[in-house]
Amino acid sequence: TDVALIDHTADGFTIEEACRTCASRTLRHEKHCDVAAHILVDCFQMGLELSDDDKACAENILNSDGDFFSVGRGLRYFITLMELQQLYNTEFSAAENCAKRCMTRIITALPDMASVKDDHIAECAAIMYAMQKAVTDGFREYRQDYENALLSLCGKSDKDPFVYGTALGILYAFDPHRRKLAEQTMSSYLKGDRNVQIQGAEFLNGLFNAARDIIMTDDSFIRMTDTLICGLDYDDFIEILPSMKLAFSCFTPYEIQQTATAVAKLYDADSAELLVEKPINERLYSFGGKIDKEIVKLLSEEEKP
Numbered sequence: 186t187d188v189a190l191i192d193h194t195a196d197g198f199t200i201e202e203a204c205r206t207c208a209s210r211t212l213r214h215e216k217h218c219d220v221a222a223h224i225l226v227d228c229f230q231m232g233l234e235l236s237d238d239d240k241a242c243a244e245n246i247l248n249s250d251g252d253f254f255s256v257g258r259g260l261r262y263f264i265t266l267m268e269l270q271q272l273y274n275t276e277f278s279a280a281e282n283c284a285k286r287c288m289t290r291i292i293t294a295l296p297d298m299a300s301v302k303d304d305h306i307a308e309c310a311a312i313m314y315a316m317q318k319a320v321t322d323g324f325r326e327y328r329q330d331y332e333n334a335l336l337s338l339c340g341k342s343d344k345d346p347f348v349y350g351t352a353l354g355i356l357y358a359f360d361p362h363r364r365k366l367a368e369q370t371m372s373s374y375l376k377g378d379r380n381v382q383i384q385g386a387e388f389l390n391g392l393f394n395a396a397r398d399i400i401m402t403d404d405s406f407i408r409m410t411d412t413l414i415c416g417l418d419y420d421d422f423i424e425i426l427p428s429m430k431l432a433f434s435c436f437t438p439y440e441i442q443q444t445a446t447a448v449a450k451l452y453d454a455d456s457a458e459l460l461v462e463k464p465i466n467e468r469l470y471s472f473g474g475k476i477d478k479e480i481v482k483l484l485s486e487e488e489k490p
Contacts, residue, residue, distance in 0.1 A: 205233050212242040218250040218287070222262035225280070229269055240279060247283055253294045254305060257312030260287035264319060288319060288327050296337040299344035310351045310391065317355050317395075332359060346374075346387040354395025364399060367392060371409050379421060385413050386425035390432040397435055400444065407447045 208224050212235075215221050221243040228235055250256055263284035270280060291312065301309045313335075320328040335352045338344065353367045371392075374385030389410060393400065400406045414422065414429070436444065449455060 201231075201233065204228075204231060205235070208233065208235065209239050212239050212246070215242075215246055216250065217252065217255045218247045219255045219258035219262060221246040222259040222266070222283070226262050226266050226269070229266060244279075244283060247286055253291060253298060254308055254312070256287050256290050257308075257315065260284055260291065260312070260319070261315045263287060264315070267323075284319070285324065285327075288316065288324055288331075291316065292327065292330050292334045295331075295334040296341065299338045299341035299348060301345055301348060303345075306345055306347050309348055310394070313348075313351055313355060314395070317358070328359070332356065346384040347391040350388040350391025350393075351395045352391075354392045354399070357392075357396045357399055361402075364402065367399060368405055368409070371406065375409060375412055375416070379417075382413060382416060383421060383425055386428040386432070389413075390428045393432045394435050397440060401440065404447045404450070407444065407451070411448070411451060 205228075208228050211224060212221055215224075225235070225240075225243055247256070247259060250259075263280050266280040267284060270276065295313075295316075298309050316331055320331050335356050338352050339349060339356070349370070353363070353370060357363045357367055371385060371388065374381055374388055377385075389406075410429075413425075417425065433441070433444070
């Protein structure tokens with residue numbers, strides 16, 4: 186700490202002044218919207234009042250940044266800044282204007298994210314959720330444009346199944362009558378070849394994370410999920426297992442109970458047995474370990490010349 190303070194002695198005579206100088210210097214050289222927005226949030230939380238020139242720098246960075254993900258993260262920071270300023274009863278029109286500009290930029294670019302690369306899939310979904318929250322809570326004037334962008338994304342020929350499922354889940358959350366579209370899409374995945382069926386698990390993952398209540402309306406998605414799992418061989422099932430676990434990880438305990446009841450009806454079983462594993466006999470488990478050791482020992486002896 187002492188070394189860090191000494192390094193910044195030229196930035197000001199107090200810690201407050203040094204922090205303000207560092208923030209100003211970073212804003213003058215920064216190119217990414219999310220970093221600039223993050224600085225504004227940090228400064229507000231520290232009680233630092235930036236100059237009008239510094240705020241203008243942040244706005245210029247937003248206007249010149251063409252990175253969808255940077256602007257999307259910036260939206261989340263600007264919304265956080267709005268919420269903080271509203272909490273402390275301070276003026277937040279500048280943050281609101283920046284957030285709206287972010288919304289306009291990323292709504293226009295959203296359809297092109299249909300085939301986003303694997304390392305950006307989760308981040309793309311997070312930005313879509315942030316946009317959904319924004320148009321639901323405050324920026325209602327952007328809702329129709331956001332829905333149109335989602336529909337345009339769904340209409341792309343080449344799209345990632347997780348992003349596709351997320352988009353359809355959000356569209357269903359806006360209008361439950363779109364459930365049929367989600368069912369038809371899942372049905373198409375089931376009718377495809379092996380690779381397409383495996384993608385169906387990613388689609389369900391995105392769909393359930395965005396609108397998990399879709400599975401509670403009736404048992405159609407339970408049946409389709411059952412068809413997907415039962416139609417795969419063991420190796421393919423192991424491949425989709427992580428996606429299926431993630432798809433159901435967002436469910437509440439009550440929703441898990443309801444899902445177990447629906448699955449139990451399919452197989453005429455007791456839902457309680459599906460939720461609670463029977464304890465493994467300790468002696469049997471120990472005996473299995475001994476067998477494994479003997480097998481390894483025999484195999485090792487066979488490999489010897």
